[in-house]
Amino acid sequence: MTNEKHCNHSFVISRRGLPGIRARLAEKAPVTVAFLGGSITEGAGASDADTSSWRALTGRYLQERFADQEFHFINAGVGGTTSTLGAHRLQEHVLRHGRIDLLFVEFSVNDGSDREESIRGMEGIVRQCRRVSPDTDICFLYTAAEKNLSGSHPFNIAVHEEVAAHYHLPSVNFAARVYEQTRAGRMEWTDLAPDGYHPNDDGHALYAGFLREYLDIALVVEGTVLNAEEERTISPLEVKNYEYGSLLDFRAGIHTEGFELRELSPEDPLMNWRFGTEHLYTDSLEAVYTFNVTGQSAGLLLLYGPDSGIFEYSVNGSSFTSVNLFDEWCPMAHRPILTMFPLQEQRGELQVKVRITGTKDEASKGTSLRIMKILSN
Structure with missing residues (x-):
């Protein structure tokens, strides 16, 4: 496949292509496709x-094009989340389902301005997938937002391309196609995505059409295939990447005194989360949550909402550091918010203690803390 370019953008970069799923289709074997990304x-x-x-x-396109094939599709999209959380939830939301033949990864809108953190997340997804499911084809997708619609390489897309190029992964740049068509006067992006981010039905159909153009060729044309040994020995771009990222149940904590088990009711407003909401809750200054992990980093997935307060943490006996994650969305609904504690220079035993401070953001209604998951890498 040729690389179609415009204004320093490459709409499609084929690299190694999709040899794994192409072989499965040729064998008439069952195929599983996973979609990992944000909202x-x-x-x-x-x-x-x-x-x-x-x-x-x-999914419909694949099922119709290969009508005699058995397909399974996994929706691993979670709104408002970055590739950092994506790497940590890859096992629970994708790989635990068994063999994955094709993994689409989409985080170019949600990832922030920290280049190293974005590489840790995207590279962690790739390396964990390669280690656990080496036959999986991976394809990066870049969706449109104001920051991704420019005539030069937008920052987040350029960072993700560093990872894609390093691991010879194909990428499809929806944002570049949108930019090209808006610049040519063939569309107004806000007609297809009124808030500038989330496509309406016409916008989603446009994205699906862009991807279909790539798949029409990629599923029949051979790419550049590296052997398994070459792929296993590719050195990391960022040695502190999240290859070993995982989510652990909050019950793995070794000290939970002062916390109580809770779950949101159907009446409680909830956004960006369609999974269970069981969590540990406290609003007591006497409560301390302690957990141990082995790795280079640790974190928590918290359930933040209208009554969430400021908490503080200590790693391996260090002084406590306070954290205020309350933002403009918190008064509206509960939602998962990730907090990562400082990366360590070496892998080892980490003990983290977390407690509330009894203080809050001026817009919050309380000082509570809700813990849903432990993150370990």
Whole structure:
């Protein structure tokens, strides 16, 4: 496949292609396709995420094109999340389902301005997938937002391309296509994504069409295939990447006195999370949550909402550091928010203690803390 370019963008870069799923299709074997990303992958903006999102339309395209093939599709999109959390939830939300033949990864809108952290997340996803599921094809996707619609390489896309190029992964740049068409006067992006981020049905159909153009060729044309040994020995771009990222149940904590088990009720507002909401809750100054992990980093997935307060943490006996994660979305609903504690120079035993401070953001209604998951790497 040729690389189509415009204004320093490459719409499609084939690299190694998709040899694994192409072989499975040729064998008429069952195929599993997973979609890992943020709210756009989950289907936000579509009238029905399971039928009119780009993810659902891509699944329909594959099922119709290979009508005698058995397909399974995994929706691992979670709104408002970055590749850092993506690397830590890869096992629970994707790899635990068994053999994965094709993994689409979409985080270019949600990843922030920290280049190293973005590489840790994207590279962690790739390396963990290669280690656990070496036959999986991986393809990066870049969706549109104001920061990704420019005539030069947008920052987040350029960072993700560093990872894609390093591991010879194909990438499809939806944002570059949108930019090219808006610049040519063929569309207004806000007509297809009124908030500038989340496509409506027409926008999702546009994305699905872009991806279909790539798959029409990639699923029949051979790419450049590295042997398994070459792929296993590729050195990391960032040695502190999240290759070993995982989510652990909050019950893995070794000290939970002062916390109580809770779950949100159907009446409690919740956003960016369609999984269970069981968590540990406290608003007591006497409560301390302690957990141990082995690795280079640790974190927590918290359930933040209207009554969340400021908490503090200590790693391996260090002085406590306070953290205020309350933002403009918190008064509206509960949602998962990730907090990562300082990266260590070497892998080893980490003990983390967390407690509330009894203080809060001026916009919060309380000082509580809700813990859903432990993160370990």
